[in-house]
Amino acid sequence: MESVMSHENELNFKATELRLGLPGTEISAAKNNNNKRASPEENGSKCVISSAKSSTENETAPAPKAQIVGWPPVRSYRKNNIIQTKKTEHETGIYVKVSMDGAPYLRKIDLKVYNGYQELLKALETMFKFTIGEYSEREGYKGSEYAPAYEDKDGDLMLVGDVPWNMFMSSCKRLRIMKGSEARGLGCGV
Amino acid sequence: MCLFQCIMNYFPEEVLEHVFDFLTSLRDRNAVSLVCKSWYNVERCSRKKVFIGNCYAVNPELVIARFPRFQSLTLKGKPHFADFNLVPHDWGGYVQPWIEALAKNGISLEELRLKRMVVSDESLELLSKSFPNFKSLTLVSCEGFSTDGLAAIASNCRYLRELDLQENEVDDHKGHWLSCFPDSCTSLVSLNFACLKGEVNAAALERLIARCRNLKSLRLNHAVPLETLQKILVQAPQLNDLGIGSFVSDPYTESYFKLKAVLQKCKSVKSLSGFLDVNPRCLPSIYPICTNLTSLNLSYAPGIQSNDLIKLIIRCKKLERLWILDTIGDKGLEVVAATCKELQELRVFPSDLHGVGNAAVTEEGLVAISAGCPKLNSILYFCQQMTNAALITVAKNCPNFIRFRLCTLNPVIPDAVTNQPLDDGFGAIVQSCKGLKRLSVSGLLTDQVFLYIGMYAEQLEMLSIGFAGDSDKGMLYVLNGCKKLKKLEIRDSPFGNMALLSDVGKYETMRSLWMSSCEVTYGACKTLAEKMPRLNVEIINENEEMEGRPKDKHRVEKMYLYRTLVGARKDAPPFVWTL
Numbered sequence: 001m002e003s004v005m006s007h008e009n010e011l012n013f014k015a016t017e018l019r020l021g022l023p024g025t026e027i028s029a030a031k032n033n034n035n036k037r038a039s040p041e042e043n044g045s046k047c048v049i050s051s052a053k054s055s056t057e058n059e060t061a062p063a064p065k066a067q068i069v070g071w072p073p074v075r076s077y078r079k080n081n082i083i084q085t086k087k088t089e090h091e092t093g094i095y096v097k098v099s100m101d102g103a104p105y106l107r108k109i110d111l112k113v114y115n116g117y118q119e120l121l122k123a124l125e126t127m128f129k130f131t132i133g134e135y136s137e138r139e140g141y142k143g144s145e146y147a148p149a150y151e152d153k154d155g156d157l158m159l160v161g162d163v164p165w166n167m168f169m170s171s172c173k174r175l176r177i178m179k180g181s182e183a184r185g186l187g188c189g190v
Numbered sequence: 191m192c193l194f195q196c197i198m199n200y201f202p203e204e205v206l207e208h209v210f211d212f213l214t215s216l217r218d219r220n221a222v223s224l225v226c227k228s229w230y231n232v233e234r235c236s237r238k239k240v241f242i243g244n245c246y247a248v249n250p251e252l253v254i255a256r257f258p259r260f261q262s263l264t265l266k267g268k269p270h271f272a273d274f275n276l277v278p279h280d281w282g283g284y285v286q287p288w289i290e291a292l293a294k295n296g297i298s299l300e301e302l303r304l305k306r307m308v309v310s311d312e313s314l315e316l317l318s319k320s321f322p323n324f325k326s327l328t329l330v331s332c333e334g335f336s337t338d339g340l341a342a343i344a345s346n347c348r349y350l351r352e353l354d355l356q357e358n359e360v361d362d363h364k365g366h367w368l369s370c371f372p373d374s375c376t377s378l379v380s381l382n383f384a385c386l387k388g389e390v391n392a393a394a395l396e397r398l399i400a401r402c403r404n405l406k407s408l409r410l411n412h413a414v415p416l417e418t419l420q421k422i423l424v425q426a427p428q429l430n431d432l433g434i435g436s437f438v439s440d441p442y443t444e445s446y447f448k449l450k451a452v453l454q455k456c457k458s459v460k461s462l463s464g465f466l467d468v469n470p471r472c473l474p475s476i477y478p479i480c481t482n483l484t485s486l487n488l489s490y491a492p493g494i495q496s497n498d499l500i501k502l503i504i505r506c507k508k509l510e511r512l513w514i515l516d517t518i519g520d521k522g523l524e525v526v527a528a529t530c531k532e533l534q535e536l537r538v539f540p541s542d543l544h545g546v547g548n549a550a551v552t553e554e555g556l557v558a559i560s561a562g563c564p565k566l567n568s569i570l571y572f573c574q575q576m577t578n579a580a581l582i583t584v585a586k587n588c589p590n591f592i593r594f595r596l597c598t599l600n601p602v603i604p605d606a607v608t609n610q611p612l613d614d615g616f617g618a619i620v621q622s623c624k625g626l627k628r629l630s631v632s633g634l635l636t637d638q639v640f641l642y643i644g645m646y647a648e649q650l651e652m653l654s655i656g657f658a659g660d661s662d663k664g665m666l667y668v669l670n671g672c673k674k675l676k677k678l679e680i681r682d683s684p685f686g687n688m689a690l691l692s693d694v695g696k697y698e699t700m701r702s703l704w705m706s707s708c709e710v711t712y713g714a715c716k717t718l719a720e721k722m723p724r725l726n727v728e729i730i731n732e733n734e735e736m737e738g739r740p741k742d743k744h745r746v747e748k749m750y751l752y753r754t755l756v757g758a759r760k761d762a763p764p765f766v767w768t769l
Contacts (some may be wrong), residue, residue, distance in 0.1 A: 070274030077357040083492040
């Protein structure tokens with residue numbers, strides 16, 4: 001086993017970290033506890049937990065992408081022999097752009113990853129660091145200045161949540177998180 | 191002469207032996223052998239089953255000398271972390287010298303159980319030819335053999351009752367090992383070849399099953415076609431334990447229809463496993479079996495959605511053991527909690543091993559299970575996140591845990607709600623579960639969790655630690671506190687020389703200690719080895735460029751130490767240094 005020098009050590013993650021909240025919002029500071037466990041890198045051990053910090057800041061992207069040897073601790077027999085079927089699902093993902101009014105750049109998400117509106121909205125909340133209100137057919141999203149909207153096949157701007165999930169998945173072309181007065185027209189009850 | 195001595199002299203040895211026959215537990219037998227010399231002798235000559243947790247702690251000659259009449263041997267070889275690729279190939283754990291010694295000394299071996307050992311075809315052949323009464327072979331996580339070795343077992347063991355292959359890496363020569371069971375073989379009670387990759391002769395398999403009327407347990411591999419499964423089940427309705435290899439069929443074919451009919455008749459199947467490949471639309475044919483199931487293992491079944499799993503589990507009201515993938519989701523675990531009131535053991539494995547880890551279970555599933563299943567005593571849970579509050583609730587709901595293994599996919603993730611370390615959660619577990627024998631911790635953890643473990647985990651025998659702790663104090667809490675500790679395995683944690691050397695005598699009360707990617711240095715390991723001649727302190731060196739030995743102050747990447755009666759092992763490869 002070759003030594004893996006984690007050169008990520010030298011990069012200052014905080015300085016280059018891309019934040020997606022609106023300008024002026026602060027991410028509640030991740031406690032310095034989290035940085036302690038980055039110490040395996042400092043001690044020069046072989047594991048590379050380059051994104052350990054990011055996963056503690058409640059992003060949707062879950063566990064670290066770097067592969068630590070022997071983690072998760074699953075018997076190699078199991079690793080080698082279980083048939084992984086997820087691959088086919090990922091190959092046909094439905095990727096749509098997501099924009100948020102005021103944010104500097106857009107994101108892309110795979111709608112297939114979510115099982116329904118609840119999961120999708122939670123993911124958007126986490127990704128852009130805002131809260132969506134409660135949905136009702138009559139009033140749209142109540143209790144927040146944001147409303148999730150999408151552009152459908154016909155190019156119309158629609159409120160997220162009105163149609164069945166599967167129909168939404170097939171007709172959604174891109175997502176837009178609208179804010180404030182513009183959102184009011186979509187039935188936002190602020 | 192004291193009264194006790196008089197009484198003891200009055201009892202003939204046969205009576206003592208007869209009494210000792212009732213002692214099935216190893217611990218009890220060890221205890222009686224300490225009472226006095228005569229009990230020691232009666233016990234050792236009458237012991238039938240020998241268990242050796244570390245094959246390098248003794249040698250075969252010593253075992254034979256002490257227990258001349260044993261018939262059953264259990265041996266374990268490599269350290270546990272070998273399961274996770276942390277131990278290089280060729281490290282050791284060979285069964286060959288044991289089989290040779292047993293054969294040479296006329297031991298009448300009937301049963302051999304091996305775990306994490308290297309087993310060659312030569313060993314299997316020698317085994318098959320040396321012990322005419324040989325009845326039972328169980329190999330778990332072993333390697334080094336091929337189907338040729340199995341052919342020898344099949345051909346030569348005339349009274350074979352049990353051939354149980356669990357998760358071994360077997361070189362499949364696609365030969366006809368199964369056809370080597372002679373027509374005269376009718377004694378099989380248990381046959382498990384689920385881990386083999388190659389085909390077996392279907393007709394030979396059918397005939398074998400048909401003539402073994404006592405067959406209770408059968409686990410097939412992936413290559414056995416559905417038609418064969420159906421024919422087998424017709425011949426063996428008495429099966430208790432069934433492992434379906436491959437369950438892929440178009441539910442509108444006649445062969446599926448026939449299979450469905452025969453499954454309805456399998457009333458005695460209590461344990462179901464396999465499903466190494468499955469079409470979820472075929473699952474309804476299993477429903478009739480579900481009502482009687484006490485054990486269900488779907489942890490290798492790819493691609494079954496949560497809804498289909500739920501439809502299956504909701505019918506399994508008698509389930510005591512469930513192994514499943516995390517695709518079941520928190521919702522699915524709530525269904526388990528509501529349905530499986532007899533559940534004792536649950537294992538939830540990660541379904542996505544190579545990707546980004548989108549585990550579908552969180553602390554909510556675990557809490558639901560703990561609330562719904564009062565008999566739960568053993569859990570292995572791979573999850574996306576955890577909270578202290580959840581663990582505290584689980585501890586309150588389930589004080590009966592004997593084994594508690596939690597694994598967060600991100601090894602250092604803190605409490606998902608409070609961002610705090612998970613110390614208090616695990617603290618609650620050890621405080622509440624007074625009978626806890628095995629514990630694996632994960633998530634963001636400081637020295638505090640080890641303070642709790644040392645303080646409360648009085649029955650703890652095995653502890654697995656990874657990416658945890660802040661200082662030597664953590665390890666010290668454990669070493670000083672856990673009086674019954676037998677196995678301690680630690681990786682990627684900041685424990686160093688001070689902790690290692692503080693109580694060197696402790697290691698003679700334990701089976702083994704593994705430390706990798708910690709802070710211990712070469713010099714400290716040498717010091718330990720010098721002070722404790724009855725320990726083998728092994729360093730695994732994987733740095734190919736190194737010439738000679740490291741300096742004392744260099745950190746050691748992998749250290750494995752264990753108590754032994756027989757000194758440094760002679761079969762260590764060049765990259766293992768015994769200090």
